Amino acid sequence: MMTDVMEQSGGPTRPKAEQPAVNGSEPAVPLSPTAEAAGPAEARTGTEEPSASARIVQIRERIDEIDHALITLWQERAALSQEVGVTRMASGGTRLVLSREREILERFRVALGADGTQLALLLLRAGRGPL
Numbered sequence: 001m002m003t004d005v006m007e008q009s010g011g012p013t014r015p016k017a018e019q020p021a022v023n024g025s026e027p028a029v030p031l032s033p034t035a036e037a038a039g040p041a042e043a044r045t046g047t048e049e050p051s052a053s054a055r056i057v058q059i060r061e062r063i064d065e066i067d068h069a070l071i072t073l074w075q076e077r078a079a080l081s082q083e084v085g086v087t088r089m090a091s092g093g094t095r096l097v098l099s100r101e102r103e104i105l106e107r108f109r110v111a112l113g114a115d116g117t118q119l120a121l122l123l124l125r126a127g128r129g130p131l
């Protein structure tokens with residue numbers, strides 16, 4: 001699991017040698033005195049302020065639930081989409097139905113804007129594989 005707090009630049013806040021082990025056990029290299037002074041809450045949430053840190057931990061629980069649901073739904077959708085394709089082709093039909101893809105792209109664009117279109121393209125690709 002990635003536990004490092006990312007700066008806005010996207011890079012980890014600590015050098016590689018100070019990152020905790022991936023499996024959650026003690027880091028192979030001990031934290032430097034500077035990193036330790038920042039405290040574990042800072043390392044986990046990006047703030048040393050206790051109430052902000054506690055709220056962030058709480059919000060993250062829901063974010064993790066949502067991510068889990070998204071992954072599960074993504075996988076279920078891909079499997080269903082593949083089943084539709086197999087069923088259609090086995091009956092002599094086409095691999096794709098572009099009118100249906102356009103309908104889905106439009107649904108996501110209306111709901112989420114340009115990012116929705118990109119998301120729908122990824123969803124469709126997950127179901128039918130790359131063209």
Ligand SMILES: O=C(O)C(=O)C[C@]1(C(=O)O)C=C[C@@H](O)C=C1
Binds near residue numbers: 098101104128
């Ligand atoms: O709805 C279909 O006919 C499907 O095959 C599923 C699906 C999709 O993933 O939503 C996949 C490929 C098609 O081109 C259109 C849609």
